[in-house]
Protein backbone atom coordinates (compact mmCIF):
# COMPACT_ATOMS: atom_id res chain seq x y z
CA UNK A 3 0.00 0.00 0.00
CA UNK A 4 2.77 2.33 0.97
CA UNK A 5 4.65 1.41 -2.19
CA UNK A 6 1.62 2.18 -4.33
CA UNK A 7 1.26 5.52 -2.59
CA UNK A 8 4.89 6.34 -3.34
CA UNK A 9 4.44 5.42 -7.02
CA UNK A 10 1.29 7.55 -7.28
CA UNK A 11 3.09 10.42 -5.63
CA UNK A 12 6.02 10.16 -8.05
CA UNK A 13 3.76 9.98 -11.12
CA UNK A 14 1.56 12.86 -9.90
CA UNK A 15 4.58 14.94 -9.00
CA UNK A 16 6.23 14.44 -12.36
CA UNK A 17 2.96 15.34 -14.11
CA UNK A 18 2.66 18.50 -12.03
CA UNK A 19 6.30 19.32 -12.69
CA UNK A 20 5.92 18.77 -16.44
CA UNK A 21 2.78 20.87 -16.69
CA UNK A 22 4.39 23.61 -14.60
CA UNK A 23 7.25 23.85 -17.07
CA UNK A 24 6.69 27.31 -18.61
CA UNK A 25 6.50 25.93 -22.18
CA UNK A 26 3.78 23.45 -21.19
CA UNK A 27 1.87 26.12 -19.28
CA UNK A 28 1.15 27.95 -22.55
CA UNK A 29 -0.51 25.05 -24.35
CA UNK A 30 -3.13 25.66 -27.03
CA UNK A 31 -6.44 23.89 -26.34
CA UNK A 32 -6.13 21.29 -29.11
CA UNK A 33 -2.70 20.26 -27.79
CA UNK A 34 -4.09 19.95 -24.24
CA UNK A 35 -6.81 17.74 -25.67
CA UNK A 36 -4.18 15.49 -27.29
CA UNK A 37 -2.59 14.98 -23.85
CA UNK A 38 -5.98 14.25 -22.30
CA UNK A 39 -6.72 11.73 -25.07
CA UNK A 40 -3.34 10.06 -24.60
CA UNK A 41 -2.20 10.53 -28.21
CA UNK A 42 0.75 12.61 -26.94
CA UNK A 43 2.41 12.98 -23.54
CA UNK A 44 3.94 15.85 -21.58
CA UNK A 45 7.28 14.03 -21.56
CA UNK A 46 7.41 14.24 -25.37
CA UNK A 47 6.94 10.49 -26.00
CA UNK A 48 4.12 9.50 -28.38
CA UNK A 49 1.12 8.61 -26.20
CA UNK A 50 -0.30 5.10 -25.75
CA UNK A 51 -3.25 6.12 -27.96
CA UNK A 52 -1.15 7.73 -30.72
CA UNK A 53 -2.50 6.96 -34.22
CA UNK A 54 -2.10 8.13 -37.79
CA UNK A 55 -3.90 7.27 -40.99
CA UNK A 56 -2.39 5.56 -43.99
CA UNK A 57 -3.05 5.00 -47.69
CA UNK A 58 -1.95 2.79 -50.57
CA UNK A 59 -1.78 4.49 -53.96
CA UNK A 60 -1.86 2.63 -57.26
CA UNK A 61 -1.36 5.17 -60.03
CA UNK A 62 -1.10 4.79 -63.79
CA UNK A 63 -0.02 8.01 -65.43
CA UNK A 64 0.97 9.07 -68.92
CA UNK A 65 2.94 12.15 -69.88
CA UNK A 66 1.93 13.49 -73.31
CA UNK A 67 4.83 15.73 -74.22
CA UNK A 68 3.27 17.33 -77.34
CA UNK A 69 0.47 18.81 -75.20
CA UNK A 70 2.35 18.92 -71.86
CA UNK A 71 -0.52 16.90 -70.46
CA UNK A 72 -0.43 14.48 -67.56
CA UNK A 73 -3.28 11.95 -67.65
CA UNK A 74 -3.78 9.59 -64.73
CA UNK A 75 -5.92 6.96 -63.10
CA UNK A 76 -5.56 6.05 -59.48
CA UNK A 77 -6.92 3.62 -56.97
CA UNK A 78 -6.38 4.57 -53.34
CA UNK A 79 -7.01 2.32 -50.35
CA UNK A 80 -7.38 4.56 -47.29
CA UNK A 81 -7.16 3.17 -43.76
CA UNK A 82 -8.87 5.01 -40.92
CA UNK A 83 -6.79 4.31 -37.81
CA UNK A 84 -8.34 7.22 -35.94
CA UNK A 85 -10.97 6.74 -33.24
CA UNK A 86 -13.35 8.95 -35.28
CA UNK A 87 -16.01 8.03 -37.82
CA UNK A 88 -15.16 10.00 -40.97
CA UNK A 89 -18.11 11.47 -42.82
CA UNK A 90 -16.02 13.00 -45.58
CA UNK A 91 -12.63 12.83 -47.26
CA UNK A 92 -10.51 15.88 -47.99
CA UNK A 93 -8.62 15.49 -51.26
CA UNK A 94 -5.86 17.84 -52.32
CA UNK A 95 -5.92 18.94 -55.94
CA UNK A 96 -2.60 20.80 -56.03
CA UNK A 97 -2.67 21.65 -59.79
CA UNK A 98 -5.63 23.93 -59.03
CA UNK A 99 -3.07 26.52 -57.97
CA UNK A 100 -2.90 27.17 -61.77
CA UNK A 101 -6.67 27.26 -62.23
CA UNK A 102 -8.25 30.45 -63.54
CA UNK A 103 -9.91 32.43 -60.74
CA UNK A 104 -8.21 30.59 -57.88
CA UNK A 105 -6.18 32.43 -55.22
CA UNK A 106 -2.39 32.10 -55.12
CA UNK A 107 0.44 33.89 -53.33
CA UNK A 108 2.81 33.91 -56.30
CA UNK A 109 2.21 35.38 -59.75
CA UNK A 110 2.20 32.86 -62.62
CA UNK A 111 1.80 35.24 -65.58
CA UNK A 112 0.30 33.44 -68.56
CA UNK A 113 0.59 30.06 -66.82
CA UNK A 114 -3.13 29.98 -65.97
CA UNK A 115 -4.91 26.82 -67.10
CA UNK A 116 -7.87 24.58 -66.17
CA UNK A 117 -6.13 23.14 -63.11
CA UNK A 118 -6.95 19.58 -62.13
CA UNK A 119 -9.71 18.13 -64.31
CA UNK A 120 -11.42 15.17 -62.65
CA UNK A 121 -12.82 12.81 -65.30
CA UNK A 122 -14.27 10.27 -62.86
CA UNK A 123 -14.45 9.72 -59.12
CA UNK A 124 -15.88 6.86 -57.10
CA UNK A 125 -15.84 5.65 -53.51
CA UNK A 126 -16.12 1.90 -52.94
CA UNK A 127 -17.39 1.53 -56.51
CA UNK A 128 -20.13 4.19 -56.20
CA UNK A 129 -19.54 7.04 -58.58
CA UNK A 130 -19.74 10.52 -57.10
CA UNK A 131 -22.20 13.01 -58.59
CA UNK A 132 -20.31 16.26 -59.26
CA UNK A 133 -23.48 18.29 -59.59
CA UNK A 134 -24.74 17.36 -56.15
CA UNK A 135 -23.58 19.89 -53.54
CA UNK A 136 -24.24 17.31 -50.82
CA UNK A 137 -21.76 14.93 -52.45
CA UNK A 138 -18.78 17.20 -53.21
CA UNK A 139 -17.55 20.62 -52.31
CA UNK A 140 -14.54 22.13 -54.10
CA UNK A 141 -12.77 25.15 -52.69
CA UNK A 142 -9.55 26.13 -54.46
CA UNK A 143 -7.11 23.21 -53.98
CA UNK A 144 -9.21 21.22 -51.47
CA UNK A 145 -12.01 18.91 -52.52
CA UNK A 146 -14.37 17.59 -49.85
CA UNK A 147 -16.12 14.37 -50.78
CA UNK A 148 -19.02 13.50 -48.47
CA UNK A 149 -18.96 9.74 -48.10
CA UNK A 150 -22.03 7.71 -49.13
CA UNK A 151 -21.23 5.48 -46.11
CA UNK A 152 -19.27 6.96 -43.17
CA UNK A 153 -15.84 5.39 -42.64
CA UNK A 154 -15.76 3.74 -39.20
CA UNK A 155 -12.63 3.58 -36.99
CA UNK A 156 -10.43 0.67 -38.06
CA UNK A 157 -12.13 0.44 -41.46
CA UNK A 158 -10.84 1.26 -44.94
CA UNK A 159 -12.29 2.48 -48.21
CA UNK A 160 -11.33 2.51 -51.87
CA UNK A 161 -11.28 5.68 -53.89
CA UNK A 162 -10.87 5.59 -57.67
CA UNK A 163 -10.22 8.67 -59.76
CA UNK A 164 -9.48 9.53 -63.38
CA UNK A 165 -7.91 12.94 -63.90
CA UNK A 166 -5.67 15.13 -66.03
CA UNK A 167 -3.89 18.48 -65.91
CA UNK A 168 -1.64 20.61 -68.04
CA UNK A 169 1.98 20.77 -66.84
CA UNK A 170 2.81 24.47 -66.75
CA UNK A 171 6.15 26.02 -67.62
CA UNK A 172 5.42 28.69 -64.97
CA UNK A 173 6.88 26.32 -62.44
CA UNK A 174 5.87 26.25 -58.77
CA UNK A 175 7.97 23.46 -57.20
CA UNK A 176 7.25 21.38 -60.32
CA UNK A 177 6.43 21.69 -63.99
CA UNK A 178 8.13 22.01 -67.34
CA UNK A 179 11.67 23.37 -67.19
CA UNK A 180 12.31 23.93 -70.88
CA UNK A 181 11.86 21.42 -73.67
CA UNK A 182 12.34 17.76 -72.72
CA UNK A 183 12.62 18.60 -69.02
CA UNK A 184 9.81 17.81 -66.58
CA UNK A 185 9.76 17.49 -62.82
CA UNK A 186 6.41 16.23 -61.54
CA UNK A 187 5.53 16.90 -57.89
CA UNK A 188 2.41 18.19 -56.09
CA UNK A 189 0.44 16.33 -58.72
CA UNK A 190 -1.94 13.38 -58.08
CA UNK A 191 -5.25 13.73 -56.15
CA UNK A 192 -3.99 13.09 -52.64
CA UNK A 193 -5.97 12.38 -49.49
CA UNK A 194 -5.11 15.10 -46.96
CA UNK A 195 -3.79 14.31 -43.48
CA UNK A 196 -6.37 13.65 -40.77
CA UNK A 197 -4.58 13.93 -37.42
CA UNK A 198 -5.14 14.02 -33.67
CA UNK A 199 -4.58 17.79 -33.43
CA UNK A 200 -6.70 19.33 -36.21
CA UNK A 201 -8.71 16.51 -37.75
CA UNK A 202 -8.59 17.20 -41.51
CA UNK A 203 -5.76 19.43 -42.70
CA UNK A 204 -7.59 21.93 -44.90
CA UNK A 205 -4.87 24.55 -45.28
CA UNK A 206 -5.02 25.74 -48.87
CA UNK A 207 -2.02 25.24 -51.15
CA UNK A 208 -1.45 28.82 -52.30
CA UNK A 209 2.31 28.77 -52.97
CA UNK A 210 4.16 29.50 -49.74
CA UNK A 211 3.07 26.57 -47.56
CA UNK A 212 4.52 23.24 -48.53
CA UNK A 213 4.42 19.83 -47.06
CA UNK A 214 2.39 17.69 -44.67
CA UNK A 215 1.64 14.11 -45.63
CA UNK A 216 0.91 10.73 -44.13
CA UNK A 217 3.26 7.79 -44.67
CA UNK A 218 1.88 5.86 -47.63
CA UNK A 219 2.73 3.07 -50.05
CA UNK A 220 3.02 3.75 -53.77
CA UNK A 221 2.77 1.57 -56.84
CA UNK A 222 3.18 3.83 -59.88
CA UNK A 223 3.34 3.12 -63.63
CA UNK A 224 4.62 6.08 -65.64
CA UNK A 225 4.26 6.03 -69.45
CA UNK A 226 6.45 8.27 -71.57
CA UNK A 227 7.25 8.64 -75.26
CA UNK A 228 10.41 6.91 -76.53
CA UNK A 229 13.71 8.60 -75.76
CA UNK A 230 12.73 9.85 -72.29
CA UNK A 231 14.15 8.45 -69.06
CA UNK A 232 12.22 8.54 -65.75
CA UNK A 233 13.71 8.96 -62.26
CA UNK A 234 11.40 8.67 -59.26
CA UNK A 235 10.83 8.05 -55.57
CA UNK A 236 11.25 4.36 -54.77
CA UNK A 237 12.58 1.43 -56.73
CA UNK A 238 12.37 0.99 -60.50
CA UNK A 239 10.93 -2.54 -60.50
CA UNK A 240 11.24 -3.21 -64.25
CA UNK A 241 14.70 -1.72 -64.57
CA UNK A 242 16.07 -4.71 -66.56
CA UNK A 243 13.30 -4.28 -69.08
CA UNK A 244 13.81 -0.54 -69.44
CA UNK A 245 17.53 0.08 -69.78
CA UNK A 246 19.99 -1.23 -72.35
CA UNK A 247 22.75 -3.62 -71.24
CA UNK A 248 25.18 -0.71 -71.52
CA UNK A 249 23.23 1.40 -68.99
CA UNK A 250 22.56 -1.58 -66.68
CA UNK A 251 26.24 -2.42 -66.56
CA UNK A 252 27.19 1.15 -65.59
CA UNK A 253 24.37 1.28 -63.08
CA UNK A 254 25.56 -1.93 -61.38
CA UNK A 255 29.07 -0.50 -61.18
CA UNK A 256 27.82 2.75 -59.60
CA UNK A 257 25.78 0.84 -57.02
CA UNK A 258 28.81 -0.88 -55.55
CA UNK A 259 31.48 1.72 -56.18
CA UNK A 260 32.58 4.70 -54.09
CA UNK A 261 33.78 6.45 -57.25
CA UNK A 262 31.54 8.53 -59.49
CA UNK A 263 30.42 6.51 -62.52
CA UNK A 264 29.03 8.12 -65.67
CA UNK A 265 25.93 5.95 -66.26
CA UNK A 266 25.11 7.69 -69.52
CA UNK A 267 25.87 11.00 -71.18
CA UNK A 268 24.08 13.45 -73.48
CA UNK A 269 26.15 11.97 -76.30
CA UNK A 270 24.61 8.53 -75.66
CA UNK A 271 21.09 9.84 -76.45
CA UNK A 272 22.15 10.43 -80.02
CA UNK A 273 22.91 6.73 -80.52
CA UNK A 274 19.83 4.58 -81.24
CA UNK A 275 18.93 2.07 -78.52
CA UNK A 276 21.95 2.97 -76.48
CA UNK A 277 19.91 3.91 -73.40
CA UNK A 278 16.37 2.53 -73.44
CA UNK A 279 16.00 -1.14 -74.33
CA UNK A 280 12.80 -1.06 -76.41
CA UNK A 281 13.14 2.34 -78.07
CA UNK A 282 12.83 2.20 -81.84
CA UNK A 283 10.47 -0.83 -81.97
CA UNK A 284 7.73 1.15 -83.74
CA UNK A 285 6.50 4.71 -84.02
CA UNK A 286 3.61 4.22 -81.54
CA UNK A 287 5.63 2.61 -78.81
CA UNK A 288 5.56 4.14 -75.32
CA UNK A 289 7.74 3.09 -72.40
CA UNK A 290 6.15 2.29 -69.04
CA UNK A 291 8.33 2.74 -65.99
CA UNK A 292 7.13 0.89 -62.90
CA UNK A 293 8.13 2.18 -59.44
CA UNK A 294 7.22 1.08 -55.92
CA UNK A 295 7.88 2.80 -52.59
CA UNK A 296 6.80 1.79 -49.12
CA UNK A 297 6.14 4.05 -46.09
CA UNK A 298 7.10 7.32 -47.76
CA UNK A 299 5.30 10.63 -47.41
CA UNK A 300 5.14 11.39 -51.15
CA UNK A 301 6.02 10.28 -54.67
CA UNK A 302 7.59 12.50 -57.35
CA UNK A 303 9.34 11.90 -60.67
CA UNK A 304 11.51 13.53 -63.30
CA UNK A 305 11.18 12.92 -67.05
CA UNK A 306 14.20 13.98 -69.10
CA UNK A 307 16.14 13.34 -72.27
CA UNK A 308 19.51 14.62 -73.48
CA UNK A 309 21.00 14.67 -70.01
CA UNK A 310 23.99 13.22 -68.19
CA UNK A 311 23.52 10.74 -65.37
CA UNK A 312 26.27 10.28 -62.75
CA UNK A 313 26.03 7.81 -59.89
CA UNK A 314 27.95 6.57 -56.89
CA UNK A 315 27.21 4.76 -53.66
CA UNK A 316 28.30 4.55 -50.06
CA UNK A 317 27.80 2.52 -46.91
CA UNK A 318 25.56 4.55 -44.56
CA UNK A 319 25.39 2.05 -41.70
CA UNK A 320 28.55 0.36 -40.40
CA UNK A 321 26.51 -2.31 -38.59
CA UNK A 322 24.41 -3.51 -41.51
CA UNK A 323 26.79 -2.36 -44.30
CA UNK A 324 23.73 -0.99 -46.15
CA UNK A 325 24.68 1.01 -49.26
CA UNK A 326 22.78 3.99 -50.63
CA UNK A 327 22.86 4.93 -54.32
CA UNK A 328 23.44 8.67 -54.82
CA UNK A 329 23.06 10.18 -58.28
CA UNK A 330 22.78 13.40 -60.26
CA UNK A 331 21.01 14.26 -63.53
CA UNK A 332 21.96 17.38 -65.52
CA UNK A 333 22.21 18.88 -69.00
CA UNK A 334 25.45 19.67 -70.82
CA UNK A 335 24.75 23.36 -70.24
CA UNK A 336 25.05 22.85 -66.46
CA UNK A 337 27.19 25.43 -64.67
CA UNK A 338 28.25 23.43 -61.61
CA UNK A 339 26.40 20.11 -61.76
CA UNK A 340 29.35 18.19 -63.14
CA UNK A 341 30.27 17.83 -59.45
CA UNK A 342 26.73 17.31 -58.16
CA UNK A 343 27.01 13.55 -57.55
CA UNK A 344 30.20 14.13 -55.57
CA UNK A 345 28.54 16.74 -53.33
CA UNK A 346 25.37 14.68 -52.96
CA UNK A 347 27.50 11.74 -51.86
CA UNK A 348 29.44 13.86 -49.34
CA UNK A 349 26.09 15.19 -48.05
CA UNK A 350 24.63 11.72 -47.46
CA UNK A 351 27.88 10.69 -45.77
CA UNK A 352 27.89 13.74 -43.47
CA UNK A 353 24.23 13.24 -42.51
CA UNK A 354 24.68 9.52 -41.86
CA UNK A 355 27.80 9.81 -39.70
CA UNK A 356 28.04 13.36 -38.35
CA UNK A 357 24.84 15.37 -38.03
CA UNK A 358 22.15 14.29 -37.50
CA UNK A 359 24.30 11.14 -37.42
CA UNK A 360 21.46 8.82 -38.43
CA UNK A 361 21.97 6.36 -41.34
CA UNK A 362 20.37 7.76 -44.49
CA UNK A 363 16.96 6.05 -44.50
CA UNK A 364 16.27 5.67 -48.25
CA UNK A 365 17.71 3.35 -50.89
CA UNK A 366 18.59 6.17 -53.26
CA UNK A 367 18.91 9.93 -53.48
CA UNK A 368 18.58 11.51 -56.91
CA UNK A 369 19.41 15.17 -57.44
CA UNK A 370 18.07 16.59 -60.71
CA UNK A 371 19.20 19.94 -62.08
CA UNK A 372 16.38 21.97 -63.62
CA UNK A 373 18.91 24.43 -65.07
CA UNK A 374 17.49 27.42 -63.14
CA UNK A 375 19.95 29.83 -61.54
CA UNK A 376 19.19 28.76 -57.98
CA UNK A 377 16.74 27.36 -55.46
CA UNK A 378 15.75 23.78 -54.91
CA UNK A 379 12.85 21.60 -53.93
CA UNK A 380 12.87 18.43 -51.91
CA UNK A 381 10.77 15.29 -52.09
CA UNK A 382 11.48 11.77 -50.80
CA UNK A 383 14.56 10.39 -52.63
CA UNK A 384 14.33 13.19 -55.24
CA UNK A 385 15.53 16.80 -55.36
CA UNK A 386 14.59 19.31 -58.06
CA UNK A 387 17.35 21.90 -57.90
CA UNK A 388 18.59 25.00 -59.64
CA UNK A 389 22.19 25.11 -60.79
CA UNK A 390 23.80 28.30 -59.41
CA UNK A 391 26.99 29.78 -60.87
CA UNK A 392 28.86 29.46 -57.60
CA UNK A 393 29.90 25.87 -56.93
CA UNK A 394 29.80 26.30 -53.13
CA UNK A 395 26.25 27.63 -53.40
CA UNK A 396 25.40 24.59 -55.50
CA UNK A 397 26.95 22.15 -53.00
CA UNK A 398 25.14 23.75 -50.05
CA UNK A 399 21.82 23.73 -51.92
CA UNK A 400 22.31 20.06 -52.76
CA UNK A 401 23.02 19.40 -49.08
CA UNK A 402 20.00 21.44 -47.94
CA UNK A 403 17.51 19.61 -50.16
CA UNK A 404 18.91 16.19 -49.27
CA UNK A 405 18.78 17.01 -45.56
CA UNK A 406 14.99 17.34 -45.88
CA UNK A 407 15.09 13.54 -45.96
CA UNK A 408 15.24 13.73 -42.16
CA UNK A 409 12.89 16.72 -41.72
CA UNK A 410 10.06 16.51 -42.86
CA UNK A 411 10.24 13.03 -44.48
CA UNK A 412 11.80 10.74 -41.85
CA UNK A 413 10.09 12.83 -39.16
CA UNK A 414 6.63 13.60 -40.55
CA UNK A 415 6.45 17.22 -39.35
CA UNK A 416 3.77 19.62 -40.55
CA UNK A 417 5.51 22.22 -42.70
CA UNK A 418 2.24 24.02 -43.34
CA UNK A 419 1.98 24.95 -39.65
CA UNK A 420 5.55 24.67 -38.37
CA UNK A 421 7.92 25.24 -41.31
CA UNK A 422 10.77 25.87 -38.83
CA UNK A 423 10.52 22.21 -37.76
CA UNK A 424 11.99 21.23 -41.15
CA UNK A 425 13.42 24.30 -42.95
CA UNK A 426 15.15 25.39 -39.73
CA UNK A 427 16.98 22.05 -39.54
CA UNK A 428 17.72 22.04 -43.28
CA UNK A 429 19.24 25.51 -42.86
CA UNK A 430 21.13 24.65 -39.66
CA UNK A 431 22.63 21.30 -40.76
CA UNK A 432 24.69 22.80 -43.65
CA UNK A 433 26.54 25.02 -41.11
CA UNK A 434 28.75 22.12 -40.00
CA UNK A 435 29.04 20.71 -43.52
CA UNK A 436 30.04 24.15 -44.82
CA UNK A 437 32.65 24.59 -42.08
CA UNK A 438 34.11 21.18 -43.00
CA UNK A 439 34.29 21.57 -46.79
CA UNK A 440 34.14 25.34 -47.39
CA UNK A 441 35.70 27.01 -44.34
CA UNK A 442 36.07 30.32 -46.23
CA UNK A 443 32.42 30.50 -47.24
CA UNK A 444 30.37 32.86 -44.98
CA UNK A 445 27.27 30.61 -44.74
CA UNK A 446 26.57 31.17 -41.03
CA UNK A 447 27.55 34.85 -41.22
CA UNK A 448 24.89 35.38 -43.89
CA UNK A 449 22.26 33.91 -41.57
CA UNK A 450 23.39 36.23 -38.79
CA UNK A 451 23.17 39.27 -41.11
CA UNK A 452 19.78 38.23 -42.46
CA UNK A 453 18.51 37.79 -38.91
CA UNK A 454 19.81 41.20 -37.85
CA UNK A 455 17.84 42.77 -40.71
CA UNK A 456 14.47 41.60 -39.35
CA UNK A 457 14.99 40.62 -35.70
CA UNK A 458 13.15 42.83 -33.25
CA UNK A 459 11.01 44.55 -35.91
CA UNK A 460 7.23 44.36 -36.23
CA UNK A 461 7.67 42.10 -39.28
CA UNK A 462 9.17 39.33 -37.21
CA UNK A 463 6.72 36.74 -35.90
CA UNK A 464 7.37 34.48 -32.92
CA UNK A 465 8.35 30.98 -34.05
CA UNK A 466 5.29 29.45 -32.39
CA UNK A 467 3.09 31.53 -34.77
CA UNK A 468 1.72 29.15 -37.41
CA UNK A 469 3.57 29.39 -40.72
CA UNK A 470 0.43 29.59 -42.86
CA UNK A 471 -0.62 32.70 -40.94
CA UNK A 472 2.38 34.65 -42.22
CA UNK A 473 1.28 36.57 -45.29
CA UNK A 474 4.52 38.45 -45.86
CA UNK A 475 7.07 36.24 -47.61
CA UNK A 476 10.09 37.92 -45.99
CA UNK A 477 8.59 37.28 -42.54
CA UNK A 478 7.92 33.70 -43.58
CA UNK A 479 11.54 33.16 -44.71
CA UNK A 480 13.04 34.58 -41.50
CA UNK A 481 10.58 32.52 -39.45
CA UNK A 482 11.02 29.22 -41.33
CA UNK A 483 14.77 29.38 -42.08
CA UNK A 484 16.68 32.06 -40.23
CA UNK A 485 15.56 32.51 -36.62
CA UNK A 486 14.95 28.75 -36.42
CA UNK A 487 18.36 27.73 -37.83
CA UNK A 488 20.09 30.10 -35.39
CA UNK A 489 17.92 28.80 -32.52
CA UNK A 490 19.12 25.23 -33.24
CA UNK A 491 22.69 26.47 -33.59
CA UNK A 492 22.68 28.30 -30.24
CA UNK A 493 20.79 25.44 -28.56
CA UNK A 494 23.71 23.21 -29.53
CA UNK A 495 26.10 25.85 -28.27
CA UNK A 496 24.22 25.89 -24.93
CA UNK A 497 24.13 22.11 -24.50
CA UNK A 498 27.48 21.17 -25.99
CA UNK A 499 27.78 18.96 -29.08
CA UNK A 500 27.40 15.55 -27.45
CA UNK A 501 24.42 16.36 -25.20
CA UNK A 502 22.73 18.11 -28.14
CA UNK A 503 23.20 15.01 -30.29
CA UNK A 504 21.82 12.68 -27.63
CA UNK A 505 18.73 14.91 -27.31
CA UNK A 506 18.30 15.15 -31.08
CA UNK A 507 18.53 11.37 -31.40
CA UNK A 508 15.99 10.90 -28.61
CA UNK A 509 13.55 13.19 -30.40
CA UNK A 510 14.18 11.51 -33.77
CA UNK A 511 13.91 7.98 -32.41
CA UNK A 512 10.62 8.75 -30.70
CA UNK A 513 8.96 10.43 -33.65
CA UNK A 514 10.37 9.02 -36.90
CA UNK A 515 7.56 7.92 -39.20
CA UNK A 516 5.11 9.93 -37.08
CA UNK A 517 3.80 13.52 -36.85
CA UNK A 518 5.63 15.42 -34.08
CA UNK A 519 4.49 18.94 -33.11
CA UNK A 520 6.64 21.67 -31.45
CA UNK A 521 5.80 20.53 -27.89
CA UNK A 522 7.01 17.00 -28.70
CA UNK A 523 10.33 18.54 -29.71
CA UNK A 524 10.61 20.81 -26.64
CA UNK A 525 9.62 18.08 -24.20
CA UNK A 526 11.86 15.43 -25.80
CA UNK A 527 14.84 17.78 -25.47
CA UNK A 528 13.90 18.56 -21.84
CA UNK A 529 13.66 14.90 -20.96
CA UNK A 530 16.70 13.71 -22.90
CA UNK A 531 18.96 16.37 -21.37
CA UNK A 532 17.45 16.06 -17.89
CA UNK A 533 17.25 19.85 -17.94
CA UNK A 534 14.41 22.28 -18.02
CA UNK A 535 15.19 24.29 -21.15
CA UNK A 536 12.36 26.83 -21.01
CA UNK A 537 14.95 29.55 -20.34
CA UNK A 538 16.02 28.90 -23.98
CA UNK A 539 12.76 27.79 -25.66
CA UNK A 540 10.64 30.66 -24.30
CA UNK A 541 12.65 33.61 -25.63
CA UNK A 542 13.71 31.88 -28.89
CA UNK A 543 10.41 30.21 -29.85
CA UNK A 544 7.57 31.88 -27.94
CA UNK A 545 8.60 35.49 -27.41
CA UNK A 546 9.73 38.48 -29.43
CA UNK A 547 13.10 38.48 -27.69
CA UNK A 548 15.81 40.06 -29.84
CA UNK A 549 19.57 39.88 -30.10
CA UNK A 550 21.14 42.71 -28.16
CA UNK A 551 23.88 42.17 -25.63
CA UNK A 552 25.69 45.27 -24.36
CA UNK A 553 28.44 46.27 -21.97
CA UNK A 554 26.65 47.76 -18.99
CA UNK A 555 29.69 48.75 -16.98
CA UNK A 556 33.24 47.91 -16.00
CA UNK A 557 33.90 48.01 -12.25
CA UNK A 558 37.01 49.32 -10.51
CA UNK A 559 38.14 45.77 -9.79
CA UNK A 560 37.96 44.81 -13.47
CA UNK A 561 34.59 43.07 -13.64
CA UNK A 562 32.90 43.54 -17.00
CA UNK A 563 29.11 43.43 -16.71
CA UNK A 564 27.32 42.29 -19.89
CA UNK A 565 23.61 43.04 -19.98
CA UNK A 566 21.11 41.07 -22.09
CA UNK A 567 18.98 43.99 -23.31
CA UNK A 568 17.05 41.99 -25.92
CA UNK A 569 16.42 38.93 -23.74
CA UNK A 570 17.61 36.42 -26.35
CA UNK A 571 20.09 33.86 -24.92
CA UNK A 572 23.32 34.06 -26.93
CA UNK A 573 26.98 33.28 -26.33
CA UNK A 574 29.11 36.04 -24.82
CA UNK A 575 32.49 36.90 -26.32
CA UNK A 576 34.44 39.82 -24.86
CA UNK A 577 37.76 41.16 -26.09
CA UNK A 578 39.54 43.16 -23.40
CA UNK A 579 42.57 45.31 -24.17
CA UNK A 580 44.82 46.50 -21.35
CA UNK A 581 46.89 49.68 -21.14
CA UNK A 582 50.11 47.61 -21.19
CA UNK A 583 49.32 46.41 -24.72
CA UNK A 584 48.25 42.87 -23.69
CA UNK A 585 44.72 41.52 -24.16
CA UNK A 586 42.35 38.84 -22.96
CA UNK A 587 39.37 37.12 -24.59
CA UNK A 588 36.59 35.80 -22.37
CA UNK A 589 33.86 33.57 -23.80
CA UNK A 590 30.76 32.08 -22.24
CA UNK A 591 28.41 29.59 -23.86
CA UNK A 592 24.72 30.40 -24.38
CA UNK A 593 23.98 28.45 -21.19
CA UNK A 594 25.39 31.39 -19.20
CA UNK A 595 21.76 32.69 -19.23
CA UNK A 596 20.20 29.39 -18.05
CA UNK A 597 19.07 30.68 -14.65
CA UNK A 598 17.20 33.56 -16.26
CA UNK A 599 20.01 36.08 -15.64
CA UNK A 600 19.67 39.53 -17.16
CA UNK A 601 23.35 40.31 -16.79
CA UNK A 602 26.60 38.37 -16.38
CA UNK A 603 29.76 39.52 -14.64
CA UNK A 604 33.12 38.60 -16.18
CA UNK A 605 36.31 39.02 -14.22
CA UNK A 606 39.49 39.92 -16.14
CA UNK A 607 43.03 40.30 -14.80
CA UNK A 608 42.71 42.49 -11.69
CA UNK A 609 46.32 43.63 -11.77
CA UNK A 610 46.05 45.38 -15.10
CA UNK A 611 44.40 48.59 -16.29
CA UNK A 612 41.62 48.09 -18.85
CA UNK A 613 41.88 50.31 -21.91
CA UNK A 614 39.08 49.05 -24.11
CA UNK A 615 36.37 46.38 -24.05
CA UNK A 616 34.73 45.05 -27.23
CA UNK A 617 31.75 42.70 -27.07
CA UNK A 618 30.47 40.28 -29.72
CA UNK A 619 31.53 38.71 -33.00
CA UNK A 620 30.28 38.70 -36.57
CA UNK A 621 28.90 35.19 -35.93
CA UNK A 622 26.71 36.30 -33.00
CA UNK A 623 23.70 38.43 -33.98
CA UNK A 624 23.37 41.80 -32.31
CA UNK A 625 20.95 44.41 -33.62
CA UNK A 626 22.46 47.29 -31.63
CA UNK A 627 26.23 47.40 -31.65
CA UNK A 628 26.49 50.91 -30.20
CA UNK A 629 26.61 49.41 -26.69
CA UNK A 630 29.30 46.86 -27.60
CA UNK A 631 32.40 49.04 -27.16
CA UNK A 632 33.67 50.79 -24.04
CA UNK A 633 36.91 52.80 -24.08
CA UNK A 634 38.12 53.48 -20.59
CA UNK A 635 41.35 55.22 -21.36
CA UNK A 636 39.41 58.26 -22.61
CA UNK A 637 37.45 58.74 -19.39
Ligand SMILES: [Zn+2]
Pocket residue numbers: 402403406425428
Ligand atom coordinates in the same frame (compact mmCIF):
# COMPACT_ATOMS: atom_id res chain seq x y z
ZN1 LIG B 1 14.23 23.62 -47.61
